[in-house]
Amino acid sequence: MKRFDYVRPANIADAIEAGSAPGAAYLGAGTNLIDLMKGDVVRPDRIVDITRLPQLDAIEALPDGDFRVGALVRNADLAYHPDFAAKFPLVAEALLSGASAQLRNAATIGGNLLQRTRCRYFYDPASACNKRESGAGCDAIEGENRTHAILGWSKECTATHPSDLCVALAALDAVVEVEGASGRRDVPLVDLHRLPGDTPDRETDLAPGDLIVAIRLPAQSAGFARHARYLKIRERTSYAFAMVSAGAALEIENGAIRRARIALGAVAAKPWRAVAAEAALEGATPDTAAFERAADIALSDARASGDNAFKIDLARRVIVRALLRAAAGTPNRMPALPGSAFAPTAGELDHV
Amino acid sequence: MPLPLHLKINGASHEIDLDDPRVTLLDLLRERLYLTGTKKGCDRGQCGACTVLVDGRRINSCLALAVSMDGAEVTTIEGVADGDALHPVQQAFIEHDGFQCGFCTPGQIMSAIGLISEARAEGDAERVRELMSGNLCRCGAYAGITAAVLEAEQRITQAEKEKAA
Numbered sequence: 001m002k003r004f005d006y007v008r009p010a011n012i013a014d015a016i017e018a019g020s021a022p023g024a025a026y027l028g029a030g031t032n033l034i035d036l037m038k039g040d041v042v043r044p045d046r047i048v049d050i051t052r053l054p055q056l057d058a059i060e061a062l063p064d065g066d067f068r069v070g071a072l073v074r075n076a077d078l079a080y081h082p083d084f085a086a087k088f089p090l091v092a093e094a095l096l097s098g099a100s101a102q103l104r105n106a107a108t109i110g111g112n113l114l115q116r117t118r119c120r121y122f123y124d125p126a127s128a129c130n131k132r133e134s135g136a137g138c139d140a141i142e143g144e145n146r147t148h149a150i151l152g153w154s155k156e157c158t159a160t161h162p163s164d165l166c167v168a169l170a171a172l173d174a175v176v177e178v179e180g181a182s183g184r185r186d187v188p189l190v191d192l193h194r195l196p197g198d199t200p201d202r203e204t205d206l207a208p209g210d211l212i213v214a215i216r217l218p219a220q221s222a223g224f225a226r227h228a229r230y231l232k233i234r235e236r237t238s239y240a241f242a243m244v245s246a247g248a249a250l251e252i253e254n255g256a257i258r259r260a261r262i263a264l265g266a267v268a269a270k271p272w273r274a275v276a277a278e279a280a281l282e283g284a285t286p287d288t289a290a291f292e293r294a295a296d297i298a299l300s301d302a303r304a305s306g307d308n309a310f311k312i313d314l315a316r317r318v319i320v321r322a323l324l325r326a327a328a329g330t331p332n333r334m335p336a337l338p339g340s341a342f343a344p345t346a347g348e349l350d351h352v
Numbered sequence: 353m354p355l356p357l358h359l360k361i362n363g364a365s366h367e368i369d370l371d372d373p374r375v376t377l378l379d380l381l382r383e384r385l386y387l388t389g390t391k392k393g394c395d396r397g398q399c400g401a402c403t404v405l406v407d408g409r410r411i412n413s414c415l416a417l418a419v420s421m422d423g424a425e426v427t428t429i430e431g432v433a434d435g436d437a438l439h440p441v442q443q444a445f446i447e448h449d450g451f452q453c454g455f456c457t458p459g460q461i462m463s464a465i466g467l468i469s470e471a472r473a474e475g476d477a478e479r480v481r482e483l484m485s486g487n488l489c490r491c492g493a494y495a496g497i498t499a500a501v502l503e504a505e506q507r508i509t510q511a512e513k514e515k516a517a
């Protein structure tokens with residue numbers, strides 16, 4: 001690990017000033033940043049420890065019904081917050097399907113949003129990687145790429161974004177509050193991460209020094225609370241990143257779908273919201289045929305980027321199954337294995 | 353410039369002047385304070401051998417910068433027994449054969465103590481397995497580990513109920 005200066009600013013203004021300097025990086029819990037620094041993948045000159053900043057650790061219901069979650073709230077504390085989890089069970093299930101209990105106890109919401117890809121060539125400084133070093137080439141193209149992107153990728157980079165939380169937030173129209181040198185602004189979560197194009201090293205719409213201060217869930221999205229499920233396919237039961245995941249949320253009225261929300265994880269460099277598929281579900285009867293049609297629409301632009309054509313079929317099935325689960329209803333109690341495939345497809349209410 | 357650091361570890365106060373901000377909490381415990389009960393498996397958040405409690409919550413000490421923990425109360429495996437009386441989780445691991453080589457055991461026990469205080473498992477073996485999934489055991493002692501955690505959970509909640517009554 002490269003040596004760095006350590007600063008612990010007392011307020012947001014000082015943090016942004018320190019974080020705007022070239023070579024500076026904000027430190028949340030460090031569960032991604034320190035890992036990357038140990039591997040010499042990321043080599044900051046200065047660590048700006050934001051964990052003591054005041055007023056960034058609250059979960060609040062705002063007067064208009066929106067929920068606001070400070071960037072320093074720990075992943076576990078959000079997932080287990082009774083009022084929040086009752087209104088946004090999709091977010092709770094996505095969070096609890098990720099990492100381990102220890103990591104969720106430490107990891108912050110802001111850090112989860114900005115965690116980096118798990119592409120193994122990105123993690124290995126001896127490999128060529130356009131994301132790590134612009135113009136260096138991409139060893140994944142000819143390498144181990146079965147976990148890589150099927151949507152929105154480019155020849156320059158086929159990496160995926162690994163966050164589970166972001167999938168749920170994308171589905172539920174979450175907004176990210178960002179503060180930078182020029183003040184505060186709102187960024188819709190679906191616009192936070194970029195597709196690679198020919199600049200895979202530019203991963204987000206944030207400028208140097210931009211600090212995530214909070215996320216907001218709109219009151220409207222609580223309307224999905226009764227029919228919202230996260231499904232995550234992994235190569236082992238728990239403590240593994242997604243191969244493909246989906247968040248599905250429905251509002252059902254008189255036996256017909258009034259509104260639908262679908263987002264996919266681990267298929268692209270950003271959480272992938274499937275807007276056209278959602279539109280196709282409006283007014284439809286919530287059944288397998290409708291869900292299969294929606295899944296086809298969601299994947300219509302998908303292309304294999306390597307040995308991963310199977311992920312297209314997998315994603316299709318994951319969407320259908322997540323929608324079936326959502327239609328069956330949000331369980332009253334968090335399943336023993338959140339987001340897991342190990343549950344019956346029908347009668348989802350009493351699964352696991 | 354040395355970085356002053358105050359930590360309470362297993363009840364004792366430590367004033368430390370860190371000469372290097374790169375030191376993780378795990379390396380501080382093992383290499384500088386000689387509390388080698390906490391183990392280093394992967395050093396990358398993937399195995400749970402380094403699990404300790406910070407302000408009562410279980411975390412991976414290998415990914416925590418020591419200097420960022422300033423002011424925290426840390427509990428390690430060295431701090432859980434009461435003199436010669438083992439912690440109920442330690443006792444249950446022995447009774448249920450919750451280990452073979454023992455390398456992962458300090459992390460398993462600290463994780464189990466954290467799990468029990470989080471109170472989410474509610475006596476359900478599937479929930480215990482899921483909530484212990486951050487602790488790998490190369491010897492595959494999982495069956496004994498799950499049984500030990502379930503028994504310790506029951507004993508601890510029972511004792512707390514009796515105390516409250």
Ligand SMILES: Cc1cc2nc3c(=O)[nH]c(=O)nc-3n(C[C@H](O)[C@H](O)[C@H](O)COP(=O)(O)OP(=O)(O)OC[C@H]3O[C@@H](n4cnc5c(N)ncnc54)[C@H](O)[C@@H]3O)c2cc1C
Nearest residue numbers: 028029030031032033098099108110111112114164212397
């Ligand atoms: C073994 C392992 C398994 C995992 N499994 C999963 C999984 O299954 N699903 C999943 O979703 N995640 C998983 N994770 C990733 C984990 O969720 C992230 O590491 C964690 O959420 C990052 O949060 P942090 O607070 O530790 O961020 P840090 O590591 O401190 O920071 C991450 C990045 O965000 C920046 N940053 C942090 N906070 C802010 C802020 N407020 N404003 C601006 N920039 C900021 C940092 O500079 C850094 O670049 C896993 C991690 C490990 C180690």
Ligand code: SF4
Nearest residue numbers: 119129130138157158
């Ligand atoms: S896929 Fe992207 S992150 Fe992976 S090696 Fe290629 S450029 Fe780097």
Ligand code: FES
Nearest residue numbers: 393394395400414
């Ligand atoms: S040593 Fe920390 S998780 Fe493996």
Ligand code: FES
Nearest residue numbers: 452454489490491
């Ligand atoms: S007892 Fe040997 S690794 Fe768990």
